[in-house]
Amino acid sequence: MTDPGGQSPRERYRAQVRAEIKQHAWGQIATAGVPALSLNAIAKQMGMSGPALYRYFASRDELITELIRDAYRSLADTVRTAFDSGADLYALAGVIREWARSDPHRYFLIYGTPVPGYHAPDDITAISSEVMAVLLEACGAVSPDSSVDSPVTPFDAHLENHREWADGHPATAATLHSALSFWTRLHGVLSLELAGHFTGMAFDPELLMTEELKNLPSS
């Protein structure tokens, strides 16, 4: 009745409490890692009883899944927005790096150590491929489709025969290769940086990353 296109007050309230729960969940993850995430502890922080949270999340696992979904969603939106605003591969890398540095635990929730036995629902893998789609577009834009000059590597040839995953994307094998290199190099530098493996080495990871992306295959 009230506000036809919107939500009822109850729905708005629900969404708000759900959001607050997630917020505290992220806080706990930041403090002590995913393993320490506890519904009871969140409830205590919010000044309510443990069982109350079960009105909002069916289980601890569902909450974590939702956090993972949100993380992917946020990354996909960030990357998409940047690309649509004209960002090239370097700018894209910068945006992703800042996204990750602003909340390393969120990055690791997605790209860190996998939880044995956990399998993400389909809609999440779909979001993750949105990210890859943007990378493919960005890589396709830089080498205008007709780069006959760059040599065809064995891996490019291999990709020709294994490109089903890029279904619907009119990308050349070289472009697929380029996107994969972009992704893996970015992740290589970023995850080691965030995990602190460069601690003690005084160099600037940003410069290394830029350098790594300067020599992407056929771009």
Next chain:
Amino acid sequence: MTDPGGQSPRERYRAQVRAEIKQHAWGQIATAGVPALSLNAIAKQMGMSGPALYRYFASRDELITELIRDAYRSLADTVRTAFDSGADLYALAGVIREWARSDPHRYFLIYGTPVPGYHAPDDITAISSEVMAVLLEACGAVSPDSSVDSPVTPFDAHLENHREWADGHPATAATLHSALSFWTRLHGVLSLELAGHFTGMAFDPELLMTEELKNLPSS
């Protein structure tokens, strides 16, 4: 008395039980991840009482630290041995990849999501730099010190001023750069592969990795 250079029977027994404990610990990690590692559960598996394990490890944390140490030690030895047997960078990458694939959880214990608040003791970081030392030697060997032809990148210049961490290694900035690229590219492909992020993409990660290492800077 018996066996002057060796251990007493008691010492041997202790070492044996410690090893068995660690073995079960790895098993638990493989099954349900580090968070699920429990001293009581290990004791039960070994047919003894929980408190008995405190004869061998002062705490759960000490056990985990020991596992981390062993993982680094194993990797460092593997890499060192391969290099001393004449392995080049490709062979080295292959050895590391096989080491990781043979026990992904061990790899992730080292290079995966960091545990908030955990700080490795000094001897462990020392072992980790043994690995880097081998990489530096291997990268130094390929470009015989006098590669004047390769252009000096901004990152190389930056490294000239931030090379304290490679103290004692007579490596050029280009070699440092090369080793860092090797490490980050390897880790980029490997960790995404092991975490299952290539699932659904049909390509062979090994080919991607080989391709990635083919174009290391100044090598």
Next chain:
DNA sequence: TGTACATCAGTGAACGCGCGTTCACTGATGTAC
């Protein structure tokens, strides 16, 4: 070879704790007539 003593692996009971989750319930908020 035998006895007296010290070392030390392993036990069982107990501690306090926090966890995820269920259940029957109260009380407030919204809906229908």
Next chain:
DNA sequence: TGTACATCAGTGAACGCGCGTTCACTGATGTAC
């Protein structure tokens, strides 16, 4: 506008559980004379 009813957020008690860790102890193994 008022009354009757349905929805649903949140409570408190309770469940069973496994955790890390301590402690006082038994009993076997090794050592010294």
